[in-house]
Amino acid sequence: MMKRIHVAAGIIINSEQQVLISRRLDHQHQGGKWEFPGGKVEANETPEQALIRELQEEVNIQVSSARLFDSISFDYPDKQVLLDFMISTDFSGEAQGLEGQEVRWVAKADLPNYTFPDANRPIVDKLLAD
């Protein structure tokens, strides 16, 4: 049995109602697809703490607070994940791909033009309906 990986991913929304997305590097799981930046929740962390740490490390964004938007449990053929999608408008910093990845601010309505991992489908749908 594979262990399910707990992940915190950030839906960061700026004052122009754009959402921050980043492109997964080719060597990563689901490489080449767009994502909401984030990463694994460590054993000693809450999802909000993991989100704050990961967004600093990956995209130079300082998240002050975030709330749970939705949780999705998803089984890829090679990986099982539990994704906590955290939403925040309460952040500072200029977004930058600190791991060499592309980052973009996109209007919600443009999200369907980007390919996300399959687990994200309900999230993109829910953001559009918001």
Ligand SMILES: Nc1nc2c([nH]c(=O)n2[C@@H]2O[C@H](COP(=O)(O)OP(=O)(O)OP(=O)(O)O)[C@@H](O)[C@H]2O)c(=O)[nH]1
């Ligand atoms: N960050 C992020 N991960 C996602 C999303 N959707 C999704 O299925 N995932 C999956 O969740 C896992 C997140 O792992 P990650 O690669 O970001 O983890 P990490 O930052 O800790 O990196 P690491 O693998 O180098 O330790 C990956 O298997 C990834 O494919 C998403 O929107 N954002």
Ligand SMILES: [Mg+2]
């Ligand atoms: Mg990551």
